Amino acid sequence: MSKPFRVVQVGLGSIGLPIAKAILNRGNLSLVGTMDANPELIGKKLSQILREDSNTRLTISGVLEEVIGASADVAIIATSSSLKTVKQTIMKALDAGLHVVSICEELSYPYKRHARIAKEIDHAARDVGRSVLGTGINPGYLMDILPILLTAPCLTLEALYVTRCVNSSRRRMSFQKKIGTGMKKKDFSNAISSGVITGHVGLEESICMIDDTLKLGLDNVEELPPKPVIADSEVVTPLATISPGDVLGLRSRAVGKREDTTVVTLDFIAYADADPEYDEVVVEGFPRIQQRIEGGVMGDHGTIAMAINAIPLVVHAHPGLLTMKDLPSPRNTQFYFRG
Amino acid sequence: MSKPFRVVQVGLGSIGLPIAKAILNRGNLSLVGTMDANPELIGKKLSQILREDSNTRLTISGVLEEVIGASADVAIIATSSSLKTVKQTIMKALDAGLHVVSICEELSYPYKRHARIAKEIDHAARDVGRSVLGTGINPGYLMDILPILLTAPCLTLEALYVTRCVNSSRRRMSFQKKIGTGMKKKDFSNAISSGVITGHVGLEESICMIDDTLKLGLDNVEELPPKPVIADSEVVTPLATISPGDVLGLRSRAVGKREDTTVVTLDFIAYADADPEYDEVVVEGFPRIQQRIEGGVMGDHGTIAMAINAIPLVVHAHPGLLTMKDLPSPRNTQFYFRG
Numbered sequence: 001m002s003k004p005f006r007v008v009q010v011g012l013g014s015i016g017l018p019i020a021k022a023i024l025n026r027g028n029l030s031l032v033g034t035m036d037a038n039p040e041l042i043g044k045k046l047s048q049i050l051r052e053d054s055n056t057r058l059t060i061s062g063v064l065e066e067v068i069g070a071s072a073d074v075a076i077i078a079t080s081s082s083l084k085t086v087k088q089t090i091m092k093a094l095d096a097g098l099h100v101v102s103i104c105e106e107l108s109y110p111y112k113r114h115a116r117i118a119k120e121i122d123h124a125a126r127d128v129g130r131s132v133l134g135t136g137i138n139p140g141y142l143m144d145i146l147p148i149l150l151t152a153p154c155l156t157l158e159a160l161y162v163t164r165c166v167n168s169s170r171r172r173m174s175f176q177k178k179i180g181t182g183m184k185k186k187d188f189s190n191a192i193s194s195g196v197i198t199g200h201v202g203l204e205e206s207i208c209m210i211d212d213t214l215k216l217g218l219d220n221v222e223e224l225p226p227k228p229v230i231a232d233s234e235v236v237t238p239l240a241t242i243s244p245g246d247v248l249g250l251r252s253r254a255v256g257k258r259e260d261t262t263v264v265t266l267d268f269i270a271y272a273d274a275d276p277e278y279d280e281v282v283v284e285g286f287p288r289i290q291q292r293i294e295g296g297v298m299g300d301h302g303t304i305a306m307a308i309n310a311i312p313l314v315v316h317a318h319p320g321l322l323t324m325k326d327l328p329s330p331r332n333t334q335f336y337f338r339g
Numbered sequence: 340m341s342k343p344f345r346v347v348q349v350g351l352g353s354i355g356l357p358i359a360k361a362i363l364n365r366g367n368l369s370l371v372g373t374m375d376a377n378p379e380l381i382g383k384k385l386s387q388i389l390r391e392d393s394n395t396r397l398t399i400s401g402v403l404e405e406v407i408g409a410s411a412d413v414a415i416i417a418t419s420s421s422l423k424t425v426k427q428t429i430m431k432a433l434d435a436g437l438h439v440v441s442i443c444e445e446l447s448y449p450y451k452r453h454a455r456i457a458k459e460i461d462h463a464a465r466d467v468g469r470s471v472l473g474t475g476i477n478p479g480y481l482m483d484i485l486p487i488l489l490t491a492p493c494l495t496l497e498a499l500y501v502t503r504c505v506n507s508s509r510r511r512m513s514f515q516k517k518i519g520t521g522m523k524k525k526d527f528s529n530a531i532s533s534g535v536i537t538g539h540v541g542l543e544e545s546i547c548m549i550d551d552t553l554k555l556g557l558d559n560v561e562e563l564p565p566k567p568v569i570a571d572s573e574v575v576t577p578l579a580t581i582s583p584g585d586v587l588g589l590r591s592r593a594v595g596k597r598e599d600t601t602v603v604t605l606d607f608i609a610y611a612d613a614d615p616e617y618d619e620v621v622v623e624g625f626p627r628i629q630q631r632i633e634g635g636v637m638g639d640h641g642t643i644a645m646a647i648n649a650i651p652l653v654v655h656a657h658p659g660l661l662t663m664k665d666l667p668s669p670r671n672t673q674f675y676f677r678g
Contacts, residue, residue, distance in 0.1 A: 022494055137492055145668055149488055152648055152669035153476055153641035155361055215674040285671070287640045294629045301626045302492035309491055329484055329668045330491035332624070335554040 003338040005311050006072040008033040008098065010089060012041055012049065012060065014172055015103060016078035019304050020046065023076075024054050028337050029308060033067030034060050037079075064089060068096040073338070074311050077102035081201045083114045087121065090132060094124050100132040101310050103303055105202040107134025109144075109209040109323050112221075122321035131317045135310050135324055137302030138164060139202035142293075143266050144209040145324045147281045151214060154285040159263050160210065161282040166270040166296060168249050169237045170277075175299075176249075179270050180228060182240040183247040188228045199226035200268040203254035207264050211256055213325045216263055218256040226250040229271040237272040248272045305332070312336035342677040343369040344650050345411040347437065349428060351375040351388065351399065353511055354442060355417035358643050359385065362415075363393050367676050368647060372406030373399050376418075403428060407435040412677070413650050416441040420540045422453045426460065429471060433463050439471040440649050442642055444541040446473025448483075448548040448662050451560075461660035470656045474649050474663055476641030477503060478541030481632075482605050483548045484663045486620045490553060493624040498602050499549065500621040505609040505635060507588050508576045509616075514638075515588075518609050519567060521579040522586040527567045538565035539607040542593035546603050550595055552664045555602055557595040565589040568610040576611040587611045644671070651675035 007029050009020040016036070023031040034046055042062035047054045061067050068075060075093040080086050083106035090107075093100050110118040125132045134140065143162045151157050168176050180188045180197050191197040204223055211218045228247045235242040242248055249271025256264035277296040283289040312333045314322070324330060346368050348359040355375070362370045373385055381401035386393045400406050407414060414432040419425050422445035429446075432439050449457040464471045473479065482501045490496050507515050519527045519536050530536040543562055550557045567586045574581040581587055588610025595603035616635040622628040651672045653661070663669060 025494075141492060146488065148670050149485065149668045151671035153480060153636045153644050154671045155364075155640060155644045155647070155673075157671040157673060214671060217674065287637050287644075288634075289636065290633045292631055292633065294631065295627075297492045297628065298626050301494060305492050305494045305626075308494070325667065328664065328666075329488045331487050332490035332493045332496040332553060334494075334496060335556065 004028050004030040005074060005315060005338050006030050006032045007311065008035070008067050008070060008072040008075045010035050010064065010067070010075055010077045011079035012036040013078065014174060015300060015303055017049065018300065019076055019078055019307055021050055022304050022308055024056055026308065026334055028334060029311065031056060031058065032072050033070040034058055035062065035064055035067045036060055037062065064092055068093050068098055072098055073315055074099045074101060076307055077104065081105045083107050083110055083117055087117055090121055091124055094128050094130055094132070097128060097130065099130045099314050101307050101314055102134050103136045103307055104134055105136065105139055105205060108136065108139035108202060109205040110134070112208045113204065118321055126320045129319045131314045131319055131322055133310055133314050133322045133327070135306045137297055137299050137306055139205045140306055140324055141302065141330065142279050142297060143203070143206040145330060147283070148210060148213050148325065149329070150281050150289050150291055151283050151285070154283055154287060154289065157214065157283065157285040159284040161265045161284070163267040163280045164269065164296065165274055165278050166299065167272070167274040167277050168270045169272045171299065173239060176237065176239045176272070179249045180247045181237055181249055181272055182242055185228060185230065185245065185247060188247045192225050197226060197250070199223065199250065199252035203252060203266050203268060206266060207254055207256040209323060209325055210264055216256070216258060218258050218263060220257040221254070223252070223254045226252045235272050242272060249274070306330065309333045343367050344413060344654060344677050345369050345371045346650065347372040347374070347406050347409060347411045347414045349374050349403065349406070349414055349416045350418035351380055352417065353513060354639060354642055356388065357639065358415055358417055358646055360389055361643050361647055363395055365647065365673055367673060368650065370395060370397065371411050372409040373397055374401065374403055374406045375399055376401065403431055407432050407437055411437055412654055413438045413440060415646055416443065420444045422446050422449055422456055426456055429460055430463055433467050433469055433471070436467060436469065438469045438653050440646050440653055441473050442475045442646055443473055444475065444478055444544065447475065447478035447541060448544040449473070451547045452543065457660055465659045468658045470653045470658055470661050472649055472653050472661045472666070474645045476636055476638050476645055478544045479645055479663055480641065480669065481618050481636060482542070482545040484669060486622070487549060487552050487664065488668070489620050489628050489630055490622050490624070493622055493626065493628065496553065496622065496624040498623040500604045500623070502606040502619045503608065503635065504613055504617050505638065506611070506613040506616050507609045508611045510638065512578060515576065515578045515611070518588045519586045520576055520588055520611055521581055524567060524569065524584065524586060527586045531564050536565060536589070538562065538589065538591035542591060542605045542607060545605060546593055546595040548662060548664055549603055555595070555597060557597050557602060559596040560593070562591070562593040565591045574611050581611060588613070645669065648672045
């Protein structure tokens with residue numbers, strides 16, 4: 001009776017590998033294939049890469065067609081933030097008859113930045129009667145679906161403020177580097193100008209999803225250049241010891257305006273030793289709602305959970321390209337089975 | 340192009356009347372009829388009862404059939420917490436071709452306490468291609484849909500704790516009386532035994548909705564008898580001055596268990612001068628989520644907003660009896676129009 005959902009994991013990087021592990025640890029999911037383009041992984045036993053006891057006998061493939069032929073229900077794609085890069089993989093998975101869940105940030109709400117690709121994916125998915133979803137903790141939850149839900153008890157809605165404050169010292173080294181930790185102020189400015197530091201991918205997608213869902217009629221959505229957070233005393237971080245005057249991390253802001261009035265403001269703040277960590281939503285309206293997740297949601301774990309919790313909802317959704325706003329309220333689905 | 344949703348308001352009591360007012364104040368809703376059984380209201384101008392300038396020329400009817408014939412889209416029913424009492428009104432509204440939104444607490448998740456009535460309403464709604472929804476702030480949001488959504492970033496889910504703490508001195512007088520404010524301790528005990536004080540209606544419904552949505556497999560859902568909150572010094576309340584040793588209000592608890600392990604705990608706490616007010620959700624799992632709405636959500640405003648925000652979602656839903664878990668994530672819909 002209790003059949004698990006059969007899942008293929010495409011991409012075994014810093015998020016993809018723990019997704020594979022989370023699938024193996026869930027009673028209602030069965031990992032039936034894994035694939036990565038990295039030559040150092042291809043041909044290796046997954047259990048060896050996971051560096052722990054696990055029952056899987058899977059070997060990591062380097063050929064997508066090989067794993068998506070494995071009579072799976074769903075492919076989870078964790079390869080890139082860029083929809084252009086991920087598109088081909090989505091199309092191949094659909095061709096093989098799989099539903100798709102991806103943590104590609106640009107897929108979370110692709111209708112503005114990549115309208116043409118969104119249409120292509122939607123058509124391809126409908127043609128084969130399968131669904132495609134982009135999700136994650138942010139975009140996909142903390143800065144879009146959660147604030148959307150928090151407007152429900154409001155008679156009137158004037159403005160939305162969402163703040164995510166992250167202590168980067170508790171995150172992956174690659175994340176700490178990405179936000180400029182340890183840089184000289186001038187190098188940070190140059191890195192912003194040259195696009196080496198981009199801030200957080202997905203703020204624009206979150207605002208567009210909010211706009212579309214609440215029908216705010218925004219006429220301008222803008223990501224402002226990230227600003228550095230400067231150390232005022234020495235800070236020891238896992239990456240380096242930061243001297244006073246140097247960069248601890250950054251603040252990214254995106255705003256959505258209607259007739260020059262700011263209606264939606266998203267602040268993504270990440271720096272070494274940020275304390276407290278939190279995720280906050282303020283709905284200016286009546287009644288006013290001020291909400292906080294104390295300690296915040298650890299981003300990687302949250303994204304992994306959002307992806308695997310989405311599987312049963314995506315399998316049962318109507319065909320086509322979906323965003324989080326099109327599905328029933330997201331939830332933990334560890335007790336859902338395939339039938 | 341921008342047509343409003345046409346709404347009939349059935350019941351003009353302590354929540355129904357402000358719902359009528361909220362409908363009049365919303366650009367996307369049009370109030371086309373009002374009805375109440377109270378002889379003191381029947382035949383009066385609504386604007387006179389609202390005691391404020393408003394453009395409505397509606398007269399309050401005492402005959403349901405009269406108002407639901409008014410080519411409306413939706414009837415909002417705010418007459419009783421008891422589904423047995425509300426059922427007939429729902430059936431008549433469906434017969435007249437209207438969708439139904441009700442704040443009847445027992446309708447929010449009727450499948451356990453009133454399984455037979457739930458089935459009858461569902462059949463009747465499907466027969467005429469209309470939808471029926473029970474909603475409100477609690478049940479309907481704070482203790483069910485919101486905690487359900489907060490489990491989405493969790494890889495594993497062990498237990499849910501939801502606490503609503505309300506300063507009753509800021510609420511309606513009828514609410515202050517209902518929770519025993521000013522009673523002697525002994526009178527409170529008697530009022531509990533005799534069922535005069537019942538605690539909060541809807542805790543069981545919220546647990547059953549959570550259980551059904553998260554597939555927790557609970558085998559026991561229980562509302563415990565409310566306990567008094569006792570004053571330890573004199574407290575001046577809008578209702579009375581409370582002496583030390585007397586009752587300020589109450590604590591209601593409901594629990595959902597699986598094999599004798601408590602998985603869901605809902606605490607509804609309401610007493611004079613409770614400070615701070617808050618709505619809190621703790622998801623024990625990995626990652627752990629600790630969330631708070633500072634100051635809480637003012638209950639009456641929240642329930643009014645939940646009801647009118649549901650209108651566009653209910654009109655576009657599939658036919659039948661719905662609960663909040665069956666609809667897309669709830670949201671403010673003041674900018675939604677009928678077409």
